Amino acid sequence: MPRKARTLVVAQPCVLAALAVLAAGAPPAPAASTSGFDADVAFLRRHVEVIVLQESPAGARLAVVPAWQGRVMTSTAGGASQASYGWLNEELIGSGQLRPHMNAFGGEDRLWLGPEGGQFAIFFRKGDPFDLEHWQTPALIDTEPWAVADRGPRQVAFRHRGHLVNHSGTPLDVQIDRTVRLLDRAAAASALGGLPDSVRLVAFASENTLTNAGASAWTRTSGLLSLWVLGMFKPSPQATIVIPYQAGSEAERGPVVNDAYFGKVPADRLVDRGGRLVFKADGEYRSKIGLSPRRALSVVGSYDAAAGVLTIVTFDRPEGASEYVNSMWEIQKQPFAGDVVNAYNDGPPSPGAKPLGPFYELETSSPAAALAPAQHLTHVHRTFHLQGTPADLEAVARRLLGSGLAF
Secondary structure: OOHHHHOOOOOOHHHHHHHHHHHOOOOOOOOEOOOOHHHHHHHHHOOOOOEEEEOOOOOOEEEEEHHHOOEEEEEEOOOOOOOOOEOEEHHHHHHOOOOOOOOOOEOOEEEEEEOOOOOOOOOOOOOOOOOHHHOOOOHHHOOOOOEEEEEOOOEEEEEEEEEEEOOOOOEEEEEEEEEEEEEOHHHHHHHHOOOOOOOEEEEEEEEEEEEEOOOOOOOOOOOOEEEEEEEEEOOOOOEEEEEEEOOOOHHHHOOOOEOOEOEOOOOOOEEEOOOEEEEEOOOOOOEEEEEOOOOEOOEEEEEEOOOOEEEEEEEOOOOOOOOEOOOOOOOOOOOOEOOOEEEEEOOOOOOOOOOOOOOEEEEEEOOOEOOOOOOEEEEEEEEEEEEOOHHHHHHHHHHHHOOOOOO
């Protein structure tokens, strides 16, 4: 695919949220939680309902918030330290106020819909220019609470209906079904190809289904939607994102990476190791990368050497899927030339400014959803946090990310 096509998707929520906060006159540097899981849940419960999924009182647990579209706010593997893995925007949550444009509450598995920009954008009304003043996250993925459809000790299901109109004026009636499941150790070990007994673990999946709830088909000429899952995590000077990719020549598969979202990523922050990309997740430099359908695999990960935490994200990707929505803030020549996998490192949006978090993100997307009435598309996104010694985690990293921990 030509280089020009791979640099189209440039306007994504992590930086736009930072700009939106600044534009609204809100404090520019919200605090991130540094406490443990129990303290994070106690804080959240002072402001919003929280559903905790758990395997045992001392074991793995998840905190899920129905008011924020059933997002997984944070999780823990349990044990003595009870580390809390998700990034929380404590300042915004504690304020009890809603921001214009977008509410960046945080959370390590939140569901959005794409595309953000372009002629089929759902973040811009028909006739509006593609600028920050007119950019608005749809309420159904920002401020509308989602109803709990079913609930058990290890899973919770949500259902929500909504109406959207894209930038081309196409009405889109949607139904979203979302189930969050805490995976047991045996299922997680099987998915990861085995685990040492000494590794502590929390694993969960979100199964997200988008249904065309309207009377008209969604087509390439009127606009398609996609499911988009984003996880926000705590950065560290010793945190590294690793993305394995499909090998092959640029003539065959196109560029390895789209690293032109906010200007080319410096060579000391993004390194191509041949079959895998190594990207800093220190929260000190705003940058983002994406992989096209010709390059992306179904796994991405990160490793925080200071905390001894290996994070693995996997997702279900339909075989042969090649069209993914494009979110560039302009009328696009290639509206279905978007990325499958993205990673973002937060940082100052301009010299001297403060970052939104900081945090880093691991993101996956479904293909563009060309659906007839009542048809649906499902995207499953899984998160695994493994905590242990480097020796414990080395084999898992080699097996899934194509490298040991010396990235």
